[in-house]
Amino acid sequence: MPPAASVTDDNFDHALALAACARGDRHALQRIYEQESRYLLGVAMRIVRSRAAAEDVLHDAFVAIWSKAHSFDAARGAARGWIYSIVRHAALNRVRSSARESTLDEPTAAAYEASAAMAAWQEEGDTLDRQAQLGRLGQCLEGLEPQRRECLLHAYVDGCSHSEIAARVQAPLGTVKAWIQRGLRALRECMQ
Amino acid sequence: MSADTNNHLPPDGDSPDDLQTLAGQYVLGTQDAAQRRAIEERLPHDPELRAAVDAWEQRLQPLTSLAPPQEPSPGLWLRITASLWPAAEPQRAAAGSAASSRWWHWNSLALWRGLAGSGFAAAAVLAGVLVLGDAAAPAPARYFVVLAAPQSQAPGWLVQAQAADRLRLVPLGSDVVPAEKSLQFWTKADGWNAPVSLGLVKPGEAIEVPVDKLPPLQPNQLFELTLEPAGGSPIGKPTGPIQFIGRAVQI
Numbered sequence: 410m411p412p413a414a415s416v417t418d419d420n421f422d423h424a425l426a427l428a429a430c431a432r433g434d435r436h437a438l439q440r441i442y443e444q445e446s447r448y449l450l451g452v453a454m455r456i457v458r459s460r461a462a463a464e465d466v467l468h469d470a471f472v473a474i475w476s477k478a479h480s481f482d483a484a485r486g487a488a489r490g491w492i493y494s495i496v497r498h499a500a501l502n503r504v505r506s507s508a509r510e511s512t513l514d515e516p517t518a519a520a521y522e523a524s525a526a527m528a529a530w531q532e533e534g535d536t537l538d539r540q541a542q543l544g545r546l547g548q549c550l551e552g553l554e555p556q557r558r559e560c561l562l563h564a565y566v567d568g569c570s571h572s573e574i575a576a577r578v579q580a581p582l583g584t585v586k587a588w589i590q591r592g593l594r595a596l597r598e599c600m601q
Numbered sequence: 602m603s604a605d606t607n608n609h610l611p612p613d614g615d616s617p618d619d620l621q622t623l624a625g626q627y628v629l630g631t632q633d634a635a636q637r638r639a640i641e642e643r644l645p646h647d648p649e650l651r652a653a654v655d656a657w658e659q660r661l662q663p664l665t666s667l668a669p670p671q672e673p674s675p676g677l678w679l680r681i682t683a684s685l686w687p688a689a690e691p692q693r694a695a696a697g698s699a700a701s702s703r704w705w706h707w708n709s710l711a712l713w714r715g716l717a718g719s720g721f722a723a724a725a726v727l728a729g730v731l732v733l734g735d736a737a738a739p740a741p742a743r744y745f746v747v748l749a750a751p752q753s754q755a756p757g758w759l760v761q762a763q764a765a766d767r768l769r770l771v772p773l774g775s776d777v778v779p780a781e782k783s784l785q786f787w788t789k790a791d792g793w794n795a796p797v798s799l800g801l802v803k804p805g806e807a808i809e810v811p812v813d814k815l816p817p818l819q820p821n822q823l824f825e826l827t828l829e830p831a832g833g834s835p836i837g838k839p840t841g842p843i844q845f846i847g848r849a850v851q852i
Contacts, residue, residue: 435686442678451668456630464677465842471681472752485655490662494628497665501630505637543663564629565664571631593625594618600660 423488456568549599557592624653676779775805
């Protein structure tokens, strides 16, 4: 679901807000929160799969954004991406260090959100809409073999580990790892 | 490449292809906790890996738009500010001159900003404040504890143990607690199995807690305030994030 224009300000300057955070401007952090929190919480919830855990992730991520704002370097990437990366990695570290892995063999867990990433992909509307939203990445993903695309989406969007993906796509672990490696390589070549 | 392509963490000096795969997998998030930690430790001093990770972050970032937005609960922002700035802007400064003049030095931003930087070394300074301070202040405490926010180390509350049978918990600012949450006060000495609840605390209000049912206070005894569901932890043990924490110092 694309951000609704009525809720967010497309002209919001994330880099400016981070620079203000680095100078100790608390309102700048609040502006980032007002602008992005609902999307960041959505990203975290897909990965950690519980609202309470996702809110904990967002809490820790905003504390980190405030304390690391001075280290943001625009030469290394866009400010909005920097903020999203902090949230995603906080969510990923949380699920990887927890015991979620152990519950995955349960049939209910396997059925749970079985094809959530693919469903999201399909619900996103037709190819043209998706390409408008995802740009070159959307085109390159369309060009991948469906299994490889599915593995990459389960990983990035749903925060699945290799073994979780293997359970979801019902393929051997080694095969899934190979699909992901080849998918990544193809994606990088396509986007060059 | 075989279907059994191995996936261990390559050593420093990987081929450009290995480096790209490693960086791509890190950004995808498929590795286990140990592999992720190994990469995060390498990033600060491996510019090539960092550049590869940065590039993958940028390539894949549009996919974050596939996650449907979720409205955060109203208290989340307050929780963030309470963690970052626990002693921020005391709102009761204008409220009652008697109380505010008595505790004026606890509300002195200059004092607390100075102490916040020095973390638990603040204890020593505080001992001086307690002994040399306001003549109207009670006799020096036998123990006291500075409760500081875990992240920022900013002091938020003070525990004074002046008598054997009671503790006094004094706010150093006015924290903001979400409407559906309560602050709960706990203590645990070395050798206890679990923390013991000392009751609920209202932000910005001093309380006295009887402790005659507890063993005598010990040096280094742990005190903390956690954010719990309204009415307190349902299981008698801390369940929520620690807002302030500190250990008893004998004076």
